[in-house]
Amino acid sequence: MSTAHYDLNGAIAVIRLDNPPVNGLGLALRQGIVNGIRQAEADDAVKAVVLIGSDRAFSGGADISEFGTSKATAEPNLNTVINYVESSRKPVIAAISGACMGGGLELALGCHYRIAKPDAQIALPEVKLGLLPGAGGTQRLPRVIGAEHALNMIVSGSAVPAKQFKGSALFDELVDGELQDAAIAYATKVANENLPLKKVRDLKAKHPNPEGFFMFTRNTVGAMAKNYPAPLKCVDAVKAAVTMPFDKGMEVEREAFVNLMQTPESRALRHAFFSERLTSKIADVPSDTPVRDIKSVGVIGGGTMGTGISINFLNAGIPVTLVEMKQEGLDRGVAAIQKVYEGRVKKGRMSEDDARAKIALLTPSLTYDDLSDVDLVIEAVFEEMGVKQSVFEKLDEVCKQGAILASNTSTLDLNKIASFTKRPEDVIGLHFFSPANIMKLLEVVRGDKTAKDVLATAMKLAKAIRKTAVVSGVCDGFIGNRMINQYQREALLMLEEGASVQQIDKAIEKFGFAMGPLRMADLAGGDIGWAIRKRQYQENPDMVKMVVADRLCEMGRYGQKTGAGFYRYEPGNRNALHDPEVDKVVDEVRAELGITPRKISNQEIVERCVYALVNEGAQILDEGIAQRASDIDMVYLTGYGFPVFRGGPMHYAEEVGLPNVVRAMQAFTEDRHTQPGFWKPAALLAKRAEEGKGFDAK
Structure with missing residues (x-):
């Protein structure tokens, strides 16, 4: 059980925080700190108290395992704990190493003295959850490092090494040696010299021109954080630290914190935070499942995807054998990888020695035989089943037993690909997104026969290469592309019905997407979507055709790479420019289909595109392709530019209210131009709307 351990070292009481991995300030730990302070105060032999964590963390802040439970707010809450520490009759010294973030930093600021290792990481990251520090962080930090530096830290949420605060009132001493010994020595000095009980709250937070500074900062922050209310509230709270007495400033901070907790933006950001941590949990794969050792990787294909995939592993220090069939293609792939590292060196993000070391891990090859001893091989070849078949049959011949055989396919049947080998249990899909x-x-x-240890290995490896991994079952397009197909279809149908290219993209971008659906199609390459549609037309002859998109592809307009798609592009410039030629094609298609264009509102554009995602996502959940709704949200937040402040399509639908989503979809069924049955609510969506529950309800 997490707690605080109380020990005596002569006249110094040592309270050690113990709640691995980052000493989250859960209820038991908060109680332990308070009990430790009380015990020290009651012992006349104790002259001072040291509050210390582990080498990894003093404290990373709130205990996320308690979020949403009664323990999170139960007494003693963090403000109560800090009050006990600050009002202690005996000096309390915080000894800081590793992470000192959020509530951990607020706790340290409540101590009378602070010493730290120079590389300790200091941050107030609450803004990343749509909040601001709620236990005095906005009031105390400006008093020790100045209003301007404090505001920068609070608004950005970024971590800063302790050594950057040398000479400020934040730290009384930076120590290179053993931290606990240094803390006990410092506490002994404080006690022996009868030094005062310094309280940060008694300091003044100053700025030479507060009125001008905060007016400028509000304008700057407001422009940069237009969809996020928390940064502006941070400005208001820090301003209160400068312009109001401490207790009044605390009231401003508390009121802002409580209000922000109720905002949809904060709910969305907190949903994303927890959802990312849930993705690694697989219902039937225990966390202690043995994994295979991946010491070397093979990548087949030296194109954009293959080189991007290779860089991930090189960055992680894992040797890569890159295989191409022709020398020209191999040279081009190696040059592309070298160019990426050269660019990082030029931008100061990497030293030349480090870049050379990464490139030295790359082995170019023209033969599959060089893959005979790799632990994992990933193919990134043309998206056509016949090509995949020849690759996997060859890999089955040359790769050692126990090697994992992975496909980067974005839509094709992984079970069929696995059937081309005599070891389908070793086959898995690793679908990277471009640029990989x-x-x-x-x-x-996860294929039908993919072994559990292969799946566990892939999830562990994803962390090593700093990816957010989401497990998908096998279906056409898996989670992301299966859903985006429906989203794109609605955009294309509305283009035929009366909306313009520009209106569709602007409406979706105003909703918060990084890029509208038609600009995104131009970026990805129209020929890719066209190839998928042609296959789907064959498999489903009754499918409504995307005539405008098909016509543009027939004209060779594949998007940015050909200089023309739904927009036109000038050489060396990626700006999407209006093209009257597209308007002409749209008019011709409308006439051919007998469509009289109508006025389509921005609201309809957003609802049809987003609810198409939601309905398909509900179907995917019902089929068991995705484990949970939050996994679908993570796919869209990390791979498709869905606005983070809306939390992903499934979370957004729950915020709107599933009954309201169903009602809107029922209105769309009256459109005779759409695919018959398209807007029938998925069974799970209809059920949850009727029950008044969320998607993941039991």
Whole structure:
């Protein structure tokens, strides 16, 4: 059980925080700190108290396992704990190493003295959850490092090494040696010299021109954080620290914290925070499942995807054998990888020695034979089943037993791909998103016969290469592309019905997407979607065709790479420009289909595109393709530019209210241009709306 251990070292009481891994300030730990302070005060032999954590963390803040439970707010809450520490009749010295963040930093600021290791990480990251520090952080931090520096830290939520605060009132001493020994020595000095009980609250938070500074900061922060209310509330709270007495400033902070907790933006950010941690939990794969050792990786294909995938592993220090069939393609792939590292060196993000070391881990090859001893091989070849078949049959021949065989396919049947080998249990889908070395999402596709240890290995490996891995079952397009297909279809149908290219994209971007659906299609390459549609037309002859999109592709307009798609693009410039040629094509298609264009509102554009995602997501959940609704949200937050402040499509639907989503969908069924039955609510969506529950309700 997490607690605080109380020990005596001569006249110094040592309270050690113990709630691994980061000493989250859960109820038991909060009680332990209060009890420790009381015990020290009651013992006349104790002259001072040291509050210390582990090497890894003094405290990372709130205990996330208690979020949403009664323990999170139960007494003693963090403000009560800090009051006990601050009002202690005996000096309390915080000894800080590792993470000192959020409530952990607020606790340290309540101590009378603070010493730290120079590399300790200091932060108030609450803004990343749509909140502000709620236990005095906005009031105390400005008093020890100045209003301007404090505001920068609070608004950004970024961590800063303790050594950067040398000379400020935040730390009384920075120590390089053994922390506990140094803390006891410092506490002994404080006690022996009868030094005062310094309270941060008694200091003045100053700025030479507070009125001008906070007016400028409000304008700047407001422009940068237009969809997020928390940063502006941070400005107001720090201003209160400068312009009001401490207790009044605390009231401003508390009121802002309580109000922000109720905002949809904060709910969305907190949902995303917890959802990311849930993705690694797989119902039938225990956390202690043995994993395979991945010491070397093979990548087949030296194109954009193959090189991006390779960089992930090189960055993690894992050797990569890159295989291409022709020297020209191999040279191009190696050059692309080298260019990425050269760019990082030029931008000061990496030293030349480090870049050379990463590139030295790359082995270019023109033969599959060089993959005979790799632990994992990932194919990133053309998205066509015949090509995949030849690759996997060859891998089955040359790769050692126990090697994991992975496909980067984005839509094809992984079970069929696995059947091309004599070891389907070793086959898994690792669907990276382009650019693969930058995009955070990794869809881990679990085939019917994929072994549990293979799945567990893939999830562990995803963390090593800093990806958010989401498990998907096998279906056409898996989670992300299956859903985006419906989203894109609605956008294309509305284009035929009367909306313009620009209106559709602007409406979706105003909703908060990083990019509208038609700009996104141009970026991805129209030919990719066209190839998928042609396959789907064959498999489903009754499918409504996307005539405008098909026509543009027939004209060779594949988007940015050809200089023309739904927009036109000038050489060396990625700005999407209006193209009258597209308007002409749209008019021709409307005439051919007998469609009289109508006025379509921005609200309809957003609802049809987003609710198409929601309905397909509900179907995916019902089929067991995704484990939970929050996994679907993580796919869209990390791979498709869905606005983080809305929490993902499934969370957003729950915020709107599932009955309201169903009601809107029923209105869309009257549109005779859409696919018959398209807007029938998925069974799970209809059921949860009727029950008044969320998607993941039991």
